[in-house]
Amino acid sequence: MRKLIEKQIVLATHNIGKVKEMQTILAPFGVTVLSADDLKLSEPEENGKTFIENARIKAVSAAKEANMPALADDSGLCVHALDNRPGIYSARYNEPKKNGFMYAMERLNAELGDTKDRSAHFSCAVVIAWPDGDTEEFEGRVDGRLCWPAKGKNGFGYDPMFVPDGFDLSFAELPAEEKNKISHRARALKKFTDTCL
Numbered sequence: 001m002r003k004l005i006e007k008q009i010v011l012a013t014h015n016i017g018k019v020k021e022m023q024t025i026l027a028p029f030g031v032t033v034l035s036a037d038d039l040k041l042s043e044p045e046e047n048g049k050t051f052i053e054n055a056r057i058k059a060v061s062a063a064k065e066a067n068m069p070a071l072a073d074d075s076g077l078c079v080h081a082l083d084n085r086p087g088i089y090s091a092r093y094n095e096p097k098k099n100g101f102m103y104a105m106e107r108l109n110a111e112l113g114d115t116k117d118r119s120a121h122f123s124c125a126v127v128i129a130w131p132d133g134d135t136e137e138f139e140g141r142v143d144g145r146l147c148w149p150a151k152g153k154n155g156f157g158y159d160p161m162f163v164p165d166g167f168d169l170s171f172a173e174l175p176a177e178e179k180n181k182i183s184h185r186a187r188a189l190k191k192f193t194d195t196c197l
């Protein structure tokens, strides 16, 4: 497993919600985190078939373009009664309405109809890539259930309709520190920090 010697990395994401969460999680390790927006990096086409493939595409492209180690995450919500949809299409599920995530959440809820099985999980793949093309890859997941109506104002994306196992509050009702202890992203990043830092 390759260690991260460099103390500056770029996050290969333009999603401000993810940038904030990852900066918070990585801050204690003394790693300076730049965003893809800071460096005006291009956005490669995410044409992978899995979270890992998409994270690898983003990390490898950003590391080459920025000429520094790049960390990418690809994540999404997998609803068990819907054959794990929207999965890698979680962000795209909100199109054509890009303002807020109410459209995607209503769409999911409508697809579920009166299905009793509301179980779901968030999945996250984290890939660190170096400019030479080398990568290390990690995955994390958090299980829970979908609630309706959606509730809470914190977080982003599908957080208001996801209640993690062991809690009654949605991810959007939990304080950020609580979500960051148990989330799919926190778990994948913990594997990254345990291994590479």
Ligand code: IMP
Binding pocket: 015, 073, 074, 075, 076, 077, 090, 091, 122, 155, 156, 157, 158, 159, 171, 183, 185
């Ligand atoms: P990506 O940028 O292609 O990885 O998009 C992931 C999408 O999955 C996001 O835009 C959200 O819709 C959803 N998602 C991933 N992680 C979370 C989370 O922690 N909370 C809520 N939604 C999430």
